[in-house]
Amino acid sequence: MANTERKLVHSKSGLRMISIDDSESPFMLTEPQWVPDVECPYCMQCQTKFVLMKRRHHCRRCGRCYCSTCCEKKVSLHRMCFIDPVRQCDSCCEVSRKECEFFDKHIKVLLAGGNFVLVDADVINNNQMSVTCKLSTDHRLLTFEGGPDMEPFQLSSIESVQILTTGTDADGNPLPSGIALKYRNKDEDLKIIKMSIINGPNRRQAMLWVAAMQKAYKMIYETRTMR
Incomplete structure (x- = not known):
């Protein structure tokens, strides 16, 4: 499922290619x-x-x-x-x-990343900074490039995803303007990060990233309930 070292295992259901250290996406x-x-x-x-x-x-x-x-x-x-x-x-x-x-x-x-304006008082004292948010190749972390020196956090630590909107399109549908992620850091403190989509040539990629992140969280939530 990701670009990490893999091993082939055989179960009675069929052949599987899993992480060599048994860590899970x-x-x-x-x-x-x-x-x-x-x-x-x-x-x-x-x-x-x-x-x-x-x-x-x-x-x-x-x-x-x-x-x-x-x-x-x-x-x-x-x-x-x-x-x-x-x-x-x-x-x-x-x-x-x-x-x-x-x-x-x-x-x-998600792996390609999206460009956003990040607003997080704990990290940048209410200043707005441009960042690129990406999913790590092992599918476990959200990473941030550019802007503040911000620690990646576990995708599995996300507790909620909210699509931010502003205005509506010609059909009355809300227009996405960004995303808010509520998660727990390594100290188990609850944090919220808001990322706004930047207008410009990379706007479409950021909008696709927001939609993909919503689908990813839905899948993670379903995984929690199935275990």
Whole structure:
């Protein structure tokens, strides 16, 4: 999932390429425990009874037990680092396909970074400074280049993300003007950083970064609730 040293491991669900030091990306999900065969005499979706010619299949994302009809599709599962597409039930397939867009598109935006005006009283005494905010290549940190000497912080420490807006477009939709991140620093103190989008040639990239960051936080929040 990131440009760090990797190792190939084999689980009963398939081949996975994971971090060599076993450290996890905040987007990563652990493999589920499979529902034991003895506990699922029937497909958990269509209720078809399992017999010799009607075998059980387990969804690699949720671990539930299905017949071949209800669990026939194989879809990429980035969040568990599988090398190849893996068998998933219909509902999990839909979720995994949506996540593919994040890893194929939005993660690249976060890695490239966005240019903002940073306002943080604790760091720069209420002065406005231009910074480039990026996601680290291991997907664990938000880093800041330029402006004040600001410590990176863990992506997993973010507690809320708020899109700042100003005015509306021709259709009445709010126009994003920046982003506010609430997080806990290494001392567990709660901090808030507000970053405003800079008008100019890099404005579109910053707007895309804000949208991608919102999607990233949503995924991190879902990861917390699943563990």
